[in-house]
Amino acid sequence: MSEQVLVAEGVFTWPSDEPQLIGSHFPESGVTVFPRAGACPKTASRVAEDVLLPRRGTLWSWTIQGFPPKNPPYIGTESPKDFKPYGVGYIQLGDQVIVESRLTVSDPAQIEIGMEMEMVVVPFAIDAEGREVLTYAFAPVQHPENGANS
Amino acid sequence: MSDVAIVGIGIHPFGRHELSGMEQGAVAARAALADAGVEWSDVQYAFGGSSAAGNADTMVSMLGLTGLPFINVANGCATGGSALISGYNAIKAGAADLVMAIGFDKHPRGAFDPDPAAFGLEKWYGDTGLMLTTQFFGMKIQRYMHQYGITRSTLAKVAVKNFENGSKNENAWRRKPMSEDEVLNAAMLSEPLTQYMFCSPGEGGVALVLANADRAKEYTSKPVYLKSAVLRSRPFGSFEVFNSWLSPDRGDSPSVAAAKGAFEMAGVSPDEISFAQVQDTESGAEIMHMAETGLCADGDQERMIQMGETNLGGRLPINTDGGCLANGEPIGASGLRQVYESVLQLQGRAGARQVENASTAFTHVYGAPGISACTVLTV
Structure with a gap:
């Protein structure tokens, strides 16, 4: 090979047998975005956490x-x-x-x-x-x- | 506040030309001044823009160094519409009685190749082959066809109509009528859209002279009144060019709010419109924009287009000058082309493509990263 x-880097988990996309979740609005972002597009909240997507x-x-x-x-x-x-x-x-x-x-x-x-x-x-x-x-x-x- | 009238219009033919984009803009500006019977030195304020053909305000070196305030406008596919709205607001605000709005452009051949960073995207988005407007249009109409039962035949008929209209327009780029089979059997660029369902980046220029409506009759015997000009950016949940993600909580396109605002400001309802120009970046866009702007309900387009209702001579002619499909897409100029065509029609100067008894017109542009500008015009 x-x-x-x-x-x-930072777009998806790798190496991995079960790779996942990495997004941001904004707990205040419940909005999830991909890729990671610093501000919620709905509420402008900057309280974000990384989230591995299904x-x-x-x-x-x-x-x-x-x-x-x-x-x-x-x-x-x-x-x-x-x-x-x-x-x-x-x-x-x-x-x-x-x-x-x-x-x-x-x-x-x-x-x-x-x-x-x-x-x-x-x-x-x-x-x-x-x-x-x-x-x-x-x-x-x-x-x-x-x-x-x- | 003063009402706003359009008292002069000028165009440089769309297509491929030797002249620079800015020179094409200057040709349009001189034609608009002549149409209004005024001199450049009479213009008190100017707003203009291009996406790829330079700073509009440098055009004063071709038109005359009169010292007027000239503001450059850059707003993607809504650049022309934004210049028009700026001029409209300047007259409404009492800052000027005679204003020029101008748009022009000149793009290289082939699909646009935008820089991800200019749209707030990470580099990998462009690296991996997702940074194409054509993909967005394919996926938006694909979903819409699935939801509302629009057929491929209807996609093709939009292109057939616009090329037919373009064949009657001496300023159009593509003037050869095309059959439905020719459109359907052309190269598939982005499922379900073939080559002839897409407009091409091109060249051209348009200029409009706007006046305080109280003084409009000084310039023309048949002023066209700009009853409203409204621009909106995207709300949460809309589906736009260059979105790496969408919310499952779906919302409206910015065209919905821009059109609603334009109809409300004008005090006109969509069923009073004699004819309309709606952004046909590709066939599917025209279909979806018909519903987003309130000209019909979602799904009605299938019957309307199959019955020829949007053709010249139909109940609601759409893109009477051939739209972007026949004129191409010089980004800075397209929005103003729609208004130019509307004024020609409302003044009864549209020749072979004249809409009978036209009294009220609607225009709509849409562009990245999710903006829309709409106008309502009357005589």
Whole structure:
């Protein structure tokens, strides 16, 4: 396996067998945000605590990024010919928060609003030193007992 | 307080041009002055802006160093609308009787490539390929289609209508009508939106001359009255461009409050509107903005658009000049283009795309990071 590096520290727990996104919870308002923030967008309260977000949720909306994003800000360097479209979605984590994420799937036929999703950590780019850059993503939950997506 | 009238309008055609963005703005400014029959030296206050084509106030070196107060405005896609609101307020406040609002722009080809830090986001958001406005539009309409039963055919019909309207507009960029199949079968940029459902960053300029309504007849025989101009930023729970998270406690878009405020200030209800310009960054945006602005209920768009009610000749024509889809999106100019088109229509000068018996118009712009500006205009 090639060397790996995180796209940023403090966004999700890693290394871990069960990685979780790290958000902020504002006890005064009950609002949870992702990533961490210093002030509540609802009440401006600055009393915040770190919170590890649930690993599973349901797909709230989605799209497929069909063309290579401009670099910068994107750090992927694929040529338009080699670019592979990737899914992007919002995943509702219980009644806490809806987070935006890359998806591990990019075939519209495999994606529908309401499907169960789970957080994973995946490589998405190669940096200048040849290392795989890791970020979080959400994958459809596999149910091995029936061999199909939920 | 004084009422506000628009007494002169000017435009530089939208599209791709040799001229700099600011020079296009100056062309529009000279045209607006000529339309009002006034000189630059008569203008007492100016507000203007661009996103990517320089500081508007440096334009005085092209128009004349008269010493007037000229304030630069920068408010994303609502830059033009914000310049207009600033001019409106200056007249209302009695600070001036003759004001220019101006917007222009010139963007490189391809999707916008904003800097995460400029939007208060961490660098990784851009690094990982989430910093694209196109994704937001895809996901907002995807959710809306799921909730309200809007079809892909209806998405396509919005683009077909706007290109048809653009074909009747000599200042539009895309003037070739397109079939529903052509729109649906174009490259898929961001599910469910194809290439021709999106507007493209472009170039152009628009200028408006505003006057104290008491003096409007000195400049034009048919003044158009700016009955209201309202800007709002996002409330908690709205769904905007570049949100890494959303609240499950869903709230309204800023367009809801801006439109409501504009209708209330004007004393006009949405069913009195003869025609409207609503921000069509892409087909889905036009559909959702119709409901957010109160022009219809959520879900009614499917029937309205399939029946052609928003076409020229329909019950409520929308984006009569072809909107952003046919004109492109020079950020600083788009909001003022909508008002320019509304004035042309209300004065009966819209030629092949003239709406019959037009008396009351509504305009709406929306932009990052969650702002909306709306106006109501009457004759």
